[in-house]
Amino acid sequence: MPKKQAAKTKLKTPSTSLEKVNLLIYCPSDLILNGILKALEPDKGIKIMTVEKGTIENFMDSIRQLKPQVILFAHLEPLPHLKEICKAIKELIKPQIKTQLLLLGNIPSHEEIINLINSGARGYFDLNDPANQLAEAIRVVNKGEIWLPRDKMSSIMDRIISVVGRDMKEKTLDQLTPTEFQVLRLIGQGKSNEEIAKIMFISKNTVRSHIKSIYAKLDTHSRLQLALYAINSALF
Numbered sequence: 029m030p031k032k033q034a035a036k037t038k039l040k041t042p043s044t045s046l047e048k049v050n051l052l053i054y055c056p057s058d059l060i061l062n063g064i065l066k067a068l069e070p071d072k073g074i075k076i077m078t079v080e081k082g083t084i085e086n087f088m089d090s091i092r093q094l095k096p097q098v099i100l101f102a103h104l105e106p107l108p109h110l111k112e113i114c115k116a117i118k119e120l121i122k123p124q125i126k127t128q129l130l131l132l133g134n135i136p137s138h139e140e141i142i143n144l145i146n147s148g149a150r151g152y153f154d155l156n157d158p159a160n161q162l163a164e165a166i167r168v169v170n171k172g173e174i175w176l177p178r179d180k181m182s183s184i185m186d187r188i189i190s191v192v193g194r195d196m197k198e199k200t201l202d203q204l205t206p207t208e209f210q211v212l213r214l215i216g217q218g219k220s221n222e223e224i225a226k227i228m229f230i231s232k233n234t235v236r237s238h239i240k241s242i243y244a245k246l247d248t249h250s251r252l253q254l255a256l257y258a259i260n261s262a263l264f
Contacts, residue, residue: 049170052096053079054087055132060102060155064132067159074163084113091120095127098170102132111147118148128169132162135177145252151175172220174252203245211238215251216258 051074055061061079068074077094080087091099099117107113114129121127128150135141135154144152150169153162154177165175201209207228214224221235228235239254248254 048073048075049166050094050097051076051100051166052090052094052098053100053102054081055079055100055102056081057102057104060104060132063159064100064102064162067162068166071163074166088116088120091117091127097127098166099127099129100132100166101129104133111143114144114147114149128172130165130169130175141176145174146250152177172251204242208238208242208245211235212242212254212258215239215254218255 051068053061053064053076055064061081065076068076077096078090080090101113101117103110110131114131117127117129129148130151130153131144131149132153133155135152135156136144141152150172151165151174153165153175157165157177168175201212204212210228211224214227219227221232221239224235225232239251242254243249246254246257248257
């Protein structure tokens with residue numbers, strides 16, 4: 029009997045350790061909003077903190093007050109200032125709030141996606157994607173990873189890598205110390221700061237200091253740019 033009880037205890041552990049994702053939704057369209065809510069309803073691990081349907085100013089105020097983990101910004105029509113909105117959100121959430129931005133709408137051109145990601149978005153959920161993938165997309169960006177339509181992922185990433193390679197062709201790895209070089213290599217492999225610290229036997233604060241130095245030397249502004257630079261430079 030004790031053995032069976034122990035087995036039951038082990039089975040319960042994963043469900044109790046499941047972390048909820050706090051979500052803020054911006055969606056001025058009732059039609060799209062109903063679809064979003066229906067798609068997320070089965071997932072009890074996603075908590076919708078609030079839904080903003082009004083002005084961008086009110087939306088920004090909600091971000092400040094609620095500090096969500098993920099923002100889902102939905103729009104039907106192309107927004108001429110979407111890149112500026114992404115930048116404003118990026119400025120608002122750093123460095124105090126660890127919030128990721130997921131856009132939802134009709135997928136734009138490859139170049140526009142690159143600009144939006146460089147402006148602070150972590151992903152783009154296409155309106156044509158299966159609704160049951162929306163919760164997965166939210167969890168992916170919550171971990172700091174990129175979400176893009178799966179049928180377009182390869183071509184978009186190829187385009188991003190080529191742009192990063194062109195923009196950085198004047199920069200060389202000679203500027204980096206051996207330790208910074210290793211940190212960049214591990215970032216290219218998708219390692220987190222905690223994983224890098226364990227592999228290199230240094231503290232997470234030291235890892236952050238090295239990354240800050242790499243940003244300055246390579247004139248980069250995001251972890252994505254560093255990862256793509258490492259990939260483009262064939263560091264692994």
